[in-house]
Amino acid sequence: MRLANLRQGAAVVAGDAAYLLPVPLAELIPLGLARALEIGAEAKRGKALRYDEADLLLPYKPPSVRDFVTFESHVEGVRRSVDNASGVPDAWYDAPTFYFTNPHALYGPGAAIPRPVTCRALDFELEVGVVLGAGGSSLTEAEAEKAIFGYTIVNDWSARDLQSREMQVGLGPAKGKDFATSIGPWIVTADELPSLDLECRVSVNGTHIGGDRLSHMHWTFPQMIAYASRDSVVLPGDLLASGTTGGGGCLAELWGRSGSRTPPPLEPGDVVRMDVEGIGTLSGSVA
Known part of the structure; x- marks a missing residue:
């Protein structure tokens, strides 16, 4: 099922028809995938409403957002651009590394993103996020897989000039990342995607920039979830993003490979x- 948050309310969407749910997605997700599918099936027996893209809102507000870095080619390209380094660090192969980004600066489909005041190297990042329907601590990979509720598209907007400067401190990204993350257009439940060998593409103003296949991730989503929960805790509704695809899933990768800011910020x-x-499709503009 495709579960969306519309101006009319939370809904199951199918084509251009929507069926309103009795609870918002933030309350539906913690019930788990099986129960959510039952509630969704019941909703689809009700009256169908028409909706369009303008009705789509931020699907839900996750308790936390972890952003991983699971595509090897992205690491190699962006390190040249942001860190003035080459290659992939040996430590990258040890575990699915992530950072926490701001769960309060989230934007839905079609939303305009404010560029940070001093930023002149604004970038996008093409990612897929997994939504948890169950939580726990130190989960096994099998338990982590069972905790998956569904998937959505994530755009991790990035201020590369700010990020490049602050990364010299060695703590990780902060103001280069925390101003905006777009998610949507909806959540596709896990039963709809038995295979994650999915084509991912990104364009700017109608011009194709790059893309990759999601199956090129070095780490699987269950591995990522299990690692995030190790000696810690994950909660229902938590969003874990794949990290940027290779193949030009962001401008910085292309800048690092070419040695110039082409395409431009x-x-x-x-x-x-x-x-x-x-x-589906997630679009956003720069305000």
């Missing part, structure tokens, strides 16, 4: 469109 008015096979 995003400017006000630019529209970024992300398409992921089996999930």
